[in-house]
Amino acid sequence: MKTITIEGQLRSEFGKKATRQLRSEDKVPCVIYGGAETVNFSAPSKSFKALVYTADFQLAEIKLGSKSYKCVLKDMQFDVVTDELTHVDFLELVEDKTVNVTLPIKLVGQSAGVKAGGKLVSKMKALKVKALPKNLVENIEVNIENLELNGNIRVEDVKIEGIEITNSPRIPIASVVMTRQLRQEEASAEKDAKKK
Structure with a gap:
């Protein structure tokens, strides 16, 4: 199965100001849930094109420093005016847990x-x-x-x-x-x- 690799950075700051700052740097705030922990991160918006703008089902491998997460795209939000990607939710794949x-x-x-x-x-x-x-x-x-x-x-x-x-x-x-x-x-x- 095709897997798209997305390299991101863990987020330490939250709230409207931090989110606006990320978007001004052309980055998208994201979250990974469903596994042992919830992980908040950001990644460049261009890294999502192959995953978001397709009808194909693909897996995502999220690399955050030394850690890697195997995920599926669960939800995404777009700006109502500019149609730019504003937030992405990923569901972490856990071996013995149905999705x-x-x-x-x-x-x-x-x-x-x-x-x-x-x-x-x-x-x-x-x-x-x-x-x-x-x-x-x-x-x-x-x-x-x-x-x-x-x-x-x-x-x-x-x-x-x-x-x-x-x-x-x-x-x-x-x-x-x-x-x-x-x-x-x-x-x-x-x-x-x-x-x-």
């Missing part, structure tokens, strides 16, 4: 319904899951080869060992719908059949 994360969906295979002239409609981009850190994956592959015309693949159809999907089971992930052209072809075929 709740959102993993992107990757549709694989060619649907039977698409081969028959239908159009594939992706209804979800990601799934909420609960898993141990060792079971986390970059994305959840959903095989759509058996997806027929006017059919759906739902959350309940996806099973991954070691990962519990927490979304509602009846929500559709993808479906194949009839295209306008296919409907017109079927309607004209029905008219021709009635004439005979």
Whole structure:
């Protein structure tokens, strides 16, 4: 799994004045929680680009002096006017402690319904899951080869060992719908059949 390394410095000063000073130096205040201790640090804003501005699920390795923390991005805040990153929360990965994360969906295979002239409609981009850190994956592959015309693949159809999907089971992930052209072809075929 892809891991982004972020090098930061521990924070010793807190409050609005200290936070403003950090942001004026183009640094982002951050926190790591979920492990043995809560760690407050700051890092240059450019070091977050590969982690924040992507749809991919990635791990973050936070290096603070001699210590290193394996984390996942949990939350981020942006300035409402400038859209600049203003704060980042990380959840430390602890070997025997389950984490709740959102993993992107990757549709694989060619649907039977698409081969028959239908159009594939992706209804979800990601799934909420609960898993141990060792079971986390970059994305959840959903095989759509058996997806027929006017059919759906739902959350309940996806099973991954070691990962519990927490979304509602009846929500559709993808479906194949009839295209306008296919409907017109079927309607004209029905008219021709009635004439005979």
